[in-house]
Amino acid sequence: xxxxxxxWFAGILALVALMGAPLYLLVTNxxxxxxxxxxxxxxxxxxxxxxxxxxxxxxxxxxxVIAAYGTTALLVVIVNVLSILVTGPAAYAIARGTxxxxxxxxxxxxAGLFIPSQTIVIPVIYVLKTVGLMGTMPGLILxxxxxxxxxxxxxxxxxxxxxxxxxxxxxxxxxxxxxxxFWRVIFPLMAPAIATAVVLNAVGVWADFVNPRIILGPGSxxxxxxxGVFAAISKYSTDYALVxxxxxxxxxxxxxxxxxxxxxxIGGLTSGAVKG
Numbered sequence: 001x002x003x004x005x006x007x008w009f010a011g012i013l014a015l016v017a018l019m020g021a022p023l024y025l026l027v028t029n030x031x032x033x034x035x036x037x038x039x040x041x042x043x044x045x046x047x048x049x050x051x052x053x054x055x056x057x058x059x060x061x062x063x064x065v066i067a068a069y070g071t072t073a074l075l076v077v078i079v080n081v082l083s084i085l086v087t088g089p090a091a092y093a094i095a096r097g098t099x100x101x102x103x104x105x106x107x108x109x110x111a112g113l114f115i116p117s118q119t120i121v122i123p124v125i126y127v128l129k130t131v132g133l134m135g136t137m138p139g140l141i142l143x144x145x146x147x148x149x150x151x152x153x154x155x156x157x158x159x160x161x162x163x164x165x166x167x168x169x170x171x172x173x174x175x176x177x178x179x180x181x182f183w184r185v186i187f188p189l190m191a192p193a194i195a196t197a198v199v200l201n202a203v204g205v206w207a208d209f210v211n212p213r214i215i216l217g218p219g220s221x222x223x224x225x226x227x228g229v230f231a232a233i234s235k236y237s238t239d240y241a242l243v244x245x246x247x248x249x250x251x252x253x254x255x256x257x258x259x260x261x262x263x264x265x266i267g268g269l270t271s272g273a274v275k276g
Contacts, residue, residue: 024042025042026248026251028042029041029240029241030053030054030244030245030247030248031045031049031050031053031054032045032047032049032050032053032241032244033045033047033053034240034241037240037241053241053242053245054245054248056241056245057242057245057249063228063246065225068224068225068227068228069225071222072205072224075140075205076201076202076205076206078141078145079145079148079201079205080148080198080202082141082145083145083148083149083152083197083201084197086145087153087156087197088156088182088187089179090105090153090156091157091160092156092160092182092186094153095156095157095160096160096165096168106157109149109153110154111150112149112150113151113154117147117210117211121210121211121214121215124143124215134217135215135216135222136216137216137222139215140211143211143215144205144208147211148201148205151200151201152201155196155197156190156193156194156197158193159192160190163189167185167189168181168185168186171184171185195261199257199261202254202257203257203258206224206225206226206253206254206257207226207251207254209224209229212224213227213230218230225249225250228249229243229247229250
């Protein structure tokens with residue numbers, strides 16, 4: 001029994017070390033000089049920790065951190081608003097529907113969870129070029145919103161199914177329409193699921209690198225926090241101190257955001273698990 005517990009404890013420690021190694025490497029090297037990073041990337045800095053890299057990354061003329069934060073925050077807000085406006089009524093219709101078409105729509109939407117976004121980038125590029133949205137923020141917003149719809153719809157549908165139908169009937173008796181019933185009665189009750197969807201979508205949009213890099217492109221003048229990492233990478237050389245600093249500036253806000261709201265994520269996921 002003791003040997004088994006020791007084995008489980010050792011396995012957990014090994015897993016924590018494996019998962020925490022990249023974060024340790026990021027945080028440690030963000031405050032080290034270029035020589036220390038190249039000499040011993042996993043060791044503490046021989047010359048002491050320094051804030052010069054963070055200051056250089058924050059004030060770099062190649063990458064405006066303030067503008068990138070503003071662009072990314074605006075992207076996160078708009079994507080979440082559009083995703084909620086689209087999936088909220090759809091989830092209500094699917095959850096309250098009894099026909100096969102409702103289940104079919106749900107299955108089609110859930111299929112999007114199993115399709116990596118990178119596999120549809122090329123078709124999306126052709127579509128955006130055709131409608132003139134390639135290299136623009138509206139094009140990126142529409143694509144990111146589409147990527148959030150499957151997960152958000154799944155969360156909302158499961159949660160609406162846990163809300164008693166008697167509330168719908170009571171609202172109908174009071175003269176509310178189907179749309180009015182959703183926005184005035186059901187939607188306010190979906191606060192835990194909405195909070196969960198907002199956090200998950202915000203983390204995904206903020207941390208996304210491939211899609212903004214491809215859709216916005218290097219020549220558009222638009223960039224997000226994650227695409228700014230390339231500011232320290234050139235064709236012939238790489239400033240690793242600046243790279244790690246940029247990555248730390250990009251990762252810290254989303255980690256703090258996730259840690260502060262992790263209880264809402266768990267609450268939103270579990271609240272719709274039991275049908276009321």
